[in-house]
Amino acid sequence: MDAANEAGHATAEAAKAMRESDPGHAPAPNTPQFTKDEDLHAYHEMLLIRRFEEKAGQLYGMGLIGGFCHLYIGQEAVVIGMQMASVEGDQVITGYRDHGHMLACGMDPKGVMAELTGRRGGYSRGKGGSMHMFSREKQFFGGHGIVGAQVSLGTGLGFADAYRKNGQVSMTYMGDGAANQGQVYESFNMAQLWKLPVVYVIENNRYAMGTSVARASAQTDFSKRGISFGIPGEQVDGMDVRTVREAAARAIAHARSGEGPYILEMQTYRYRGHSMSDPAKYRSKDEVSKMRDEHDPIEMVRKRLIEAHGVPEAELKATDAKVREVVNESAEFATHDPEPDPSELWTDILLEARA
């Protein structure tokens, strides 16, 4: 291991220690509780993302998915908890680690997987790829590959909601890396100035590609990033879907009521590398396995379902099987669906102007 990586470890450890010593991060004495149905729903939704991403990783390894592919494994509780607190019509927009958000919005796994393999049945007819999928129907606005760009765009979704007075809220996601982009603060300023209904969700998975938060950020408490604009924020245990949903409900209510934007720093973790080609040498295997073993968002729900809600293991196994089937079907579709017709090269560049 070279010196730079060693330094990375040291600072990552320091950041972790700092985070854990932060009283704000200690499990709240009264952690919100889920009903059995809510836990079952969360379990199913998170598991779908997990299995889907594992399959995507597999297909990538087989050469069926090309280019960049950023997996969401480990972060599932964030988007699922957020979606559990939002209502139909609310918009979602995120960066490049977007497969989980699409599934959480209810987009068809077949269409998402077929886009990953670049086939005609993909959401973008094979022309977008992993980072560029959209669904007007599900109010999912991408899928953006330029880090931080989605923050201004998501603020624009909120601008449109305010313009139309439609009562909708824009859920604008970004990572801890994007949170250092200049346009994020331009957006914060205007969102608060104009009281736009935007919830900024900063998914702090501790690493912007290979750079730990401590090495990149002067202020590592991302919930404070809106202070100078007067935007309220809070740090949330992003591994626990219940705390995510509770904070999301608060933030969304604030935004929907016309009081302006809200920042949620979701403290989460990605198990995989930044992208498929990242060996993740900037962190120790122990760090990853400790998180997986002790804080896995899906395992926590599973345990709760069995121990607290008395759900028989067989029922969960049936859910597992069902999810696997959906994912396998999507992979099957994505590997057999034809590539786009060559004529597709020249379509969708411009829309016809209406007379």
Add this chain to the structure above:
Amino acid sequence: MATDILMPALSPTMEEGKLAKWLKKEGDAVKSGDVLAEIETDKATMEVEAIDEGILAKILVEEGAEGVKVNTPIAIIAAEGEDVAAAASGGGKPKANGAAAEPPAPTPDMQAEGQAAQSAPTAKTADDTPNAPAAPAVITTKARAEVMEDYPAGTEMVTTSVREALRDAMAEEMRKDDDVFVIGEEVAEYQGAYKITQGLLQEFGARRVVDTPITEHGFAGIAVGAAYTGLKPIVEFMTFNFAMQAIDHIINSAAKTLYMSGGQLGCPIVFRGPNGAAARVGAQHSHDYSAWYSNVPGLKVVAPYTAADAKGLLKAAIRDPNPVIFLENEILYGQTFPVPKLDDFVVPIGKAKVHRTGKDVTIVSFSIGMTYALKAAQALAEQGIEAEVIDLRTLRPMDTATVVESVKKTGRCVTVEEGFPQSGIGAEIVARLMVDAFDYLDAPVLRVTGKDVPMPYAANLEKLALPNVAEVVEAAKAVCYR
């Protein structure tokens, strides 16, 4: 020693203004800082302050006078102890070495070398050259038969500045469609940095005329996000130089999304503002981005010259379901042209216009480049060369057919633009002609462009950096082997 007070320039491109009001009268003592008069342009009202102490000996331009040229003496100040009557009778003439330092000529030099700069361009036909703003409107309603117009023959024409035409286009579209709104710096309360959005706030309110902080990257992204949902933003950049801060959203977020979404998510948005050189504003405020934007699939790029085209094309741009880059020119803002008086005058994007017909050589230009092209055509006509002048109007999609059609007739072509030569619009036209008109060319196509240097500040250097009429004439004669 008596001092002349000269009509000041309020902006680098101001050529004339109205002397709205005198606040001092003849015989009054004035001291440095006293407000002498108020002057108005179509953009703003400003106060004229005295710089020296003395007595206001004579008022040379009465209040209410319009079209007072910049640098015209408007009053005479007699110095302390000086004979006021003598001063009043002696001043008012341009001095060879006057006490009042002559401000640098604010007018951009669009004249041919050696042409009289003060003579207002006289139009052969109404749409041939811009009318000088003060000149009585000479309006020809009958279009020349061979020049295809975008409106029916006999349509009543109204003399309108490019500035007003742009404002009218926005206002008309905003009246028709609540999804259309204007966003940018100083567009609302200030009435537009160049007064293009004058009156819009008053008519449409703050919901639809949105002042932003100075934050191009952010507000461009916000507007694009709003356009994803179907709103139709008109984003005003104070100048396209500042759009460099926002170009990621223009290219990556606006232009590419329709394609990347497989046709699901369009972006109906207009990015507009002045582009290219103004006058004496230095390299960072003088860049012409025509070629840059015209390089990008997913964008439409429009660069009008006349007020009629500015209006008709902006209306088309606002209605267009795609991102449209609308490149204006600060120097053209104040120039007037006849605009058809029609309820809904729209000029289709993507069609060039034969602005002047001729058989000997084709001159292709757009935006302010047209001023060089048209003056050169006039000069060439006097030398027996009939130039056909084509205004591209839209740079992307480029109307190659109209250019090729003309070149088939003339066999010769010169392109004119203020932008840099390498990979410019002219270079693109040359490439297309090589493929589509090779057999018709009797001479290599020549380009007249801005020089391959960052824009200098010094007046003489700036003049050298920009194209001029003489260069166009020379190029046209060269391709005609004359």
